[in-house]
Amino acid sequence: MSSDGLSRVIQGIVTGIGFIGAGSILKLSEQHQIKGLTTAASVWMTAAIGVTVGLGSLGIGLMITLLAVIILALEKLEHQVEKKQTEGVDEPKSP
Numbered sequence: 001m002s003s004d005g006l007s008r009v010i011q012g013i014v015t016g017i018g019f020i021g022a023g024s025i026l027k028l029s030e031q032h033q034i035k036g037l038t039t040a041a042s043v044w045m046t047a048a049i050g051v052t053v054g055l056g057s058l059g060i061g062l063m064i065t066l067l068a069v070i071i072l073a074l075e076k077l078e079h080q081v082e083k084k085q086t087e088g089v090d091e092p093k094s095p
Contacts, residue, residue, distance in 0.1 A: 010051055013047055013050075013051060014047070017043060017044055017047040018044075020043055021039075021040035021041075021043045021044055022040065024036045024039045024040045024043065025037060025039075025040050038072070038075060042068070042072065045064070045068045048064065049061050049064050049065055049068070052064060
């Protein structure tokens with residue numbers, strides 16, 4: 001495949017994944033929160049890994065996969081720490 005054709009395929013993947021990622025983001029107006037950003041970023045990362053492996057760079061694809069797993073695990077740990085901190089604040093202190 002020519003580089004022009006390859007460029008068009010990657011452009012189509014990026015556009016399609018952009019629409020899918022945007023559909024996973026929700027804005028909750030009552031709570032002034034935005035949910036789904038991690039999901040959208042994960043979809044983008046998965047597409048980037050797929051393109052990288054599809055272009056033949058297996059080593060880079062593996063390194064990006066490991067980095068993504070570590071980052072997502074840290075994000076989950078962050079949510080657990082925040083949850084414990086808010087639970088500790090909400091509890092009334094006994095005299």
